[in-house]
Amino acid sequence: MFTVCCGLMMTTPCMAQDVNIEFYTPNIVHVVKGKPTKTLVITAKPENVKTVRKGNTWMSSELTVKQDVNGSLTFLTAAGKVLLREKNGDVMKARQTFLLDKDEPIYGLGTIQNGKMNRRGEHKRMEQSNLEDFQNVLQSVKGWGIYWDNYSPTQFDDDVDGMTFASEVGEGIDYYFMYGGSADGVIALMRHLTGDVPMFPLWTYGFWQSKERYKTAAETESVVDRYRELQVPLDGIIQDWQYWGSNYLWNAMDFLSEDFTDGPQMIKNVHAKHAHFMISIWASFGPQTQQFRELSEKGLLLPIETWPQSGLSHIWPPRMDYPSGVKVYDAFSPVARAIYWKYLKTLYNYGTDAWWMDSTDPDFFNPRESDYEHKVTGGTWRSLRNAFPLETVRGIYQSQRKDYPNSSKRVFIMTRSSYAGQQHYGSNMWSGDVASSWDMLRKQVPAGLSFSLTGNPNFNTDIGGFFCNAYNTKGPGSAPQNPQYQELYVRWMQYGLFAPVFRSHGADAPREIWQFGKKGEPVYDAIEKMIRLRYRLIPYLYSTAWQVTSQNGSYMRPLFSDFVDDKKVWEMTDELMFGQSILATPIVNPLYTEEQIIKEDAMTGWDRNNVKMKEIKNEDVDWSQTKTVTKYLPQGTDWYDFWTNERRKGGQFVAIQTTLDRVPMFVRTGSILPLGPEMQYVGEKSWDSLELRVYPGSDGSFVLYEDEGDSYNYEKGVYSTITFQWNDKMRTLTIGARQGSYPGMLQKRQFIIVLPDGQHQTISYEGKELQVNL
Template identity: 45%
Template sequence: MIKRLLIVVAAIATALTTALAQPNSQTQQIAKFVSGNTNIQVQFYSPSIVRVLKTPVNKPYSPKSLVVIREPEKTPVKIHRNGDLFIMASSAIKVMVNNKSGRIAFYNAAGKQLLIDSTTSFLPKDDAGKPSYTVKGSFVLQSKEPIYGIGQIMDNKFNRRGSSLQLKNENMSTYSPYFMSVLGYGVYWDNYSISNFTDKPGELAFESLGHCADYYFMYGGNADGVIKQVRKLSGQAPMLPLWAYGFFQSRERYKTQDESINVLKKYRELRVPIDVIIQDWRYWPEYKGTDSAWNSQLFDTERFPRPKQWVDEIHKLNAKLMIVTWPGFGPKTDQRKELDSKNMIINFDTWPPNSGARPYDVYNPAALDIYWKYLNKRIFSYLGNDGWWLDSTEPDHINVKDADFDLPTHLGSYRSVKNAFSFMHNGGIATHQKQTSKNKRVVLLTRSGFIGQQRFGSNTWSGDVTSSWDMLQKQIPAALNYTLMGIPNWNSDIGGFFAGGWNDGGGAKNPGFQELYLRWMQFGAFCPMMRSHGTDIPREIYNFGKPGDWCFDGQQKMINLRYRLLPYNYSTAWDVSKNDGTFMRPLIMDFAADSACYEIGNEYLFGRSLLVSPVTKPDVKNWPVYLPKGADWLDFWTGEKLNGGQTINKEVPKDIIPVYVKAGSILPWGPAVQYTGEKAWDNLELRIYPGANGSFNFYEDEKDNYNYEKGFYSTIEFHWDDANKQLTIGARKGKFPGMISLRRFKISVVKPGMNIGMGDNNTVKTVEYTGKKLIVKI
């Protein structure tokens, strides 16, 4: 009979015997067990987070997490024993370990069972010549319990029950071994290898390469609470600069410095707002007509003869510049030569084909230093660009051979750490830039991601997706599941990347592509980053027509709407950073009590007030929208008030996306501008959507530096009392250099038939505000 031993950490045998004999209140946060051939350690990191670590007996292993940066906090834990059951309880959760079977059950404080960890197996596995294991952890969920997360998956599913997936980060597929339940808990399996996730009746399982099973159980009570715990473990999302919420224009690619300057000038001439121009690949010199100098981070002297002047001119046009940089280097680059000499290259071929380019070892801290050394000297400190486009961060793998995954990295075989490539690459650049300058917030646009990447200011895009209605539809549930991993910033190429199939009909003049592009732009206006990009067909607004043409006007309308929502979006960004909020909020976040929301992945709340239902099919006159139970809703465009708990058919001419505002919302409406910093917010409209009480926390700071981390910002709390038709504008809290001392608020209460939507002239009362509390009767 196998001997099973229970050990409480830091206790000698006599103390252990006493503790088990007297099940009273104790403060131990760690318990260790031996069950069969497995060592089990259960540790409370906080009242709401428990770490479980399992290893084979006589094979101790102490992993150091790349993702988890939180140290365990002192947590009162009550411990007692009931036969074979060992019970540890905090104020939020209870963990029950069966000392015979090793089975672990998790409960909330009220005693409701949430999850069972049923079995863990270790199958010996050769890992590039070193002994390791295929580790499988199996869990039992309730039979009809919806779960979400896992990553950005292009299969048009929202609820991930019944999924069977290989977790291998590639272009368009971005995974993390994590799921969240509608019951208010989440599980992060702390492993970076190519893994498998399977959910079938009676078993949800992760299967990975490694030396241990290491996971975190997090209880938050609801989706917001789980995301808060994820960020407590892996880091908060920093504030992005205000300009990051403007409009981005890109293409594959601007070939000269004059070409991108002329694009900006054309936008300014047409009075279409824009904040960012992006420089894609091959701005660097070629080497004898080849790509062997790929990603040298130098500028071709013929096409970009005066790069500093180029960047300065972009800034004079009141725009920002984002520049692409890749993780792979051609063999003729200085970076490659230095990295090769120090064994800091992973020796497989990456993009572009036949170039000899290979990725650097992002897992090596010294390699991250070298990468930044060149990037800083040749671009950031020299040119003063504003953000980075980090392409191919999976990275691309050309002529794939299974042996490539056995290649060594600083942290082990490439197979064992592949999924963390983007995380490490983003982290290296973000950390180095912030150490170099506190005057520019880090902005990263990246093609892949991993849980925890939110702490680097990363904004993941969905990859090189095709320009099709089917792909547009798939973007929405993919984005929602991705953001439920705690990473708030996501976007896609507006119009899709590969658009060659539309060229036969006239490209940007093809009415079919125009409709797809406009509908995609409507979706993009309600994403954390609004960015036009693609190949085959240039996407600048003037390629689609001229003012007065339906496609041009429809685009301009959406871009203008994006800029009018800047005060709302920037305040939402503060909610994301300060309160662990989420930009793209699946309906299950705010309406978990409404089971009709469990499978709805094609609409969402943008911030806490705006319900968005993008149109994802061509030639439709009406679009079905489910309005969740538990709130009343007002049509953003018409003011019509509707009850929740019903599906309505919204009339959707090509220039209208269904948007509904939750009753009780207070929406700060910004001025019409051509770029984010053009006008001060000293004369804002406050749109009140009646039908319930509500509040909004209005945030301001210096817009683009890290002084907010030192407390240099201000907030104003608005509160609407619906019964008394009274708006309270709270006393301003905080201050920062350049803060507006006197401002006007134009207050409007939305009613059916009003000139709302994009209209102004809704004011029913104007008040002056000096920072002191005001009560306004409507």
């Protein structure tokens, strides 16, 4: 660590604060001015980095840091290319301004719901909420990134004066500058600082069904029964809130409602149907719960106003003359986290497979100054506010792994909020109670990509949007029979196909597939087609998951991650790479019905008194029509249409013929895409006869990853990989020798190799290297 004062070695007092510069790695620099943050996020320790100091310049093998006479820093590559400059900072206000190049795009910060990718010109107060979540991680198209280590609400501004972080609490400036050279490089460095991404269970990549809410155990179980009866694939069912009874028993973490007296048996029955069970838990407790009493006795409850505001759950708007008394717990306290887990183990021991952690922002209504100044463990509510989701999620992950070290269950948490580093604690974030509208669907694409760029790869969204009340033109719950909603839902599902978690959920109307019609009808068939395609893609998706864990990859990738030299993609918000091979170009505008403006947010959606849209009758919509959309194919490679196998040049906009049941998607040349069998649930059929689609045009490779599907044995090396390599000039596919093993591993299998021109060969494989000429 180096301490300098204004860049001058002086004996007289200096007006600027000392600057502490510490190289964590050759390409990560920790900068502190004033008092450092007591970090909750950084888990890495500084390496013994070889550095050279020349006056007010510090050099590693990858980075150079210079300080000018005013104390401001400039970050450069080892070759001397300027990456980023500080301008002015204010230590006592925890404020720092940086200077960017004039046309330099910057990305990240979190799930900002404004439809943009580039954060230039952004002015945003970053405080966790239902619909927007912030990680304080930013990166540039030039390959540098910043993590601003401060947990209080923070103002981000970019304007003519520069790019500024200004936090509400802090006695210093504390940030990490990272130079990764690319988007993937920055993500890798952020995970180096904060933790890698553990594997999720294989079954989590199947289809999930949920709604607000299944009101009885029998109803929850019946949904699984119906999917099995219809032979539509399903792997997860979610039980939302109020299985505990009244709001005064809020989040009691047990089946106390008279409609769920057979809750534990329900879970067993769900398992018997080859499905998995996730349950809603919250960061708050009702006054009649055991948790509330124990936490209250220890002073570990917050005085903030939170959801639900009224104790009367059946009345809306809330009756404030019957306050719920529900309070948020102090997740910053290890004692409080231990109490939380002690009671949650009841549900775990019933057989619960996964946690739906709602309101981890948490909901914070009508904030008062005294609320922000309330003392919590380690600081005040204001000083630690944004790290709340990290601490509550981390508490469950660490406790479950500690108490069940030999469990066959990997931790899987779905949470409504996230902070930097949360990728390390078994969590996937969804984007909150988004409204059902085309505008909101369009915003989900850049929101998910922006979240991924902060190092958190696991994102999903309520397919169809949470609030669909405006589409209930024929009465409550009728939206699935409204053509306007049907088209929106299908296109949202086609976008959801490319998320790590594929999950249908919402209020105001049920979303199960049979609500939209029956087999043989176009809307039903379009939904079923996407669910079936998802299951065929699972070998590709699970192998991508291994790349996320082992190589710091991402599922949802903005186009500039792979095609940074193509400036047309720098601000593209309606396309993404799904893993390394698939270009996803979801349709985010209506083609069969009219778009109407719908304005709802996380609170107004509950009012359910919207002005309804003009009704369109089913007979007025011809779903059989073929439509045309225009999409962009990035330059630097050719692309194959996934559906037609037509090859197209990159670097151009192309017109695509599409139908309701087809999402435009392309595969880059050199790709090797493994497709699994159709199945009703993950594990129903083995991968003993995988289809390998090979896309000629350039060399390529793919690593097929397999393990037991659950447990943490993979951390001990209990897994196998098979590397496929395509030599385009020789038109040879090399199937490498299998590496590693795990219990239950297939010893013999077939690969059905398919080319875009229809050629195919079936190859028997027993683990030894093979070469196939095509």
